[in-house]
Amino acid sequence: MSGADPTRRGGSDGAPPSPPLSRADMRRRRSRSIAIAVSLAVMVLIFYAVTIVKLGPQVLVRPI
Amino acid sequence: MTTLTDTLTPPPAALGGAGEVRDYFALLKPRVMSLVVFTALVGMLVTPSGVHPVLAAASLLMIAIGAGASGCLNMWWDADIDAVMTRTRTRPIPAGRITGGEAFSFGTALSIGSVLALGLIANWLAAGLLAFTILFYVVLYSMGLKRLTAQNIVIGGAAGALPPVIGQAAVTGTVHLDTIVLFLIIFVWTPPHFWALALVKSGEYGRAGIPMLPNVAGPDSTRRQILAYTLLLVPLALSPVWLGFGGLAYLVVGAISGAGMLALAVKVFVRRTGDAGNRAAMELFGFSILYLLLLFATLLAEHAFGLFRAVPWVFA
Incomplete structure (x- = not known):
């Protein structure tokens, strides 16, 4: 199996591949990925809380 | 010396992905x-x-x-x-x-x-x-x-x-009318705030090609307009009291800080040259931030922490 080298960018559309990512580039990419993950998790929590508040306690009182 | 390699190698951000x-x-x-x-x-x-x-x-x-x-x-x-x-x-x-x-x-x-x-x-x-x-x-x-x-x-x-x-x-x-008044306060506050900074930074704005008022109308006209807007701003900032959503604390804070704002605008109008002129403009710039902060912080304290006490002679 030939996997793409994660330290290289570009080169897929005929353009010459960019220089490999440095250790600093990889660290920045990792910190950005973590920030995106945290932001998404916070958004999920906000939308969950807003949904529960908008539904209100009456949502549990349903005819059987 | 610039080499061919230097010119062909893009700076980090040109490729993207370089930001923290x-x-x-x-x-x-x-x-x-x-x-x-x-x-x-x-x-x-x-x-x-x-x-x-x-x-x-x-x-x-x-x-x-x-x-x-x-x-x-x-x-x-x-x-x-x-x-x-x-x-x-x-x-x-x-x-x-x-x-x-x-x-x-x-x-x-x-x-x-x-x-x-x-x-x-x-x-x-x-x-x-x-x-x-x-x-x-x-x-x-x-x-x-x-x-x-x-x-x-x-x-x-x-x-x-x-x-x-x-x-x-x-x-x-x-x-409601309440927040339209708050809108107007910030709207009228903005010109004296930014023009005070522009008086000091007019050279930089000029180099950047931005037509700020001191570059276009001159510093004297800017000082006149700063004073005019401040004369409009100070009574406008007290209007929440007459409309009934600014209390006694807001009246006191608005009057004292408004007097300070007006005094600094007059100082900018009077001191027109040299370091004294620049210092006066930067004092107004800095105080204008504090002024807006005080007005809104007092409203916040009155409405969020139950400190609102109606001004006795207001029947809004």
Whole structure:
């Protein structure tokens, strides 16, 4: 199996591949990925809380 | 000596992906964002709404993100100006840490996301006002007025004045006179605040090709207009008292700090040259921030912490 080298960018559309990512580039990419993950998790929590508040306690009182 | 390799190797940001998380955060203009949150919160509190705190907090977050997104798009558009001004040349785009394309994508995604989320969380009036504010600031102010007219920050100031209105619309679904007055206070406060800075930085604005009032009408005319706007601002800032949503504490704080604001505007008008002139302008610039902060903080304290005491002779 030939996997793409994660330290290289570009080169897929005929353009010459960019220089490999440095250790600093990889660290920045990792910190950005973590920030995106945290932001998404916070958004999920906000939308969950807003949904529960908008539904209100009456949502549990349903005819059987 | 510049070699062929140097010219062929793009700077890090030209490829993208070179920005730190803090660079993206800086694109949102966090200090402006904190002022937006603060004024929007006051707009939410001046009229009792009974809205759930979770919904209010989520709405406030979306207003903050929308404001940050407009700041990001402003930095994307103004990168050429930022690069020649000392105050802004270390921003992420002119410093080469983030590409224009990355900033544009980031700002656009946050703009659309914050407006849609505010519409779903609060209501579509608030979302519409947020969308209008972003478009006004980015398209009308940044892309249009800023480089065309000396009245740029007068008209553009409307974008910075809207957050209390959006905050109130988010929790009540309507817009009342209270927040229209808050809008007017920020709107009239903006010209003396920015022109005080522009008096000192007129050389930089001139090099960047921005027609700020001192460059176009001259420093004397700017000083006259600063004084005129301040004379309008101080009584306007006391109008919440006559309208009944500013109490005794607001009257005292507004009167004392208003007197200070007026005294500094007169000082700018009188001291026109040299270091004394620059110092007077920077004093007004710094105090104007404190003035607005005091006005809104007093309203916040009166309405959020039960400190409101009606002024006896007001029957609003």
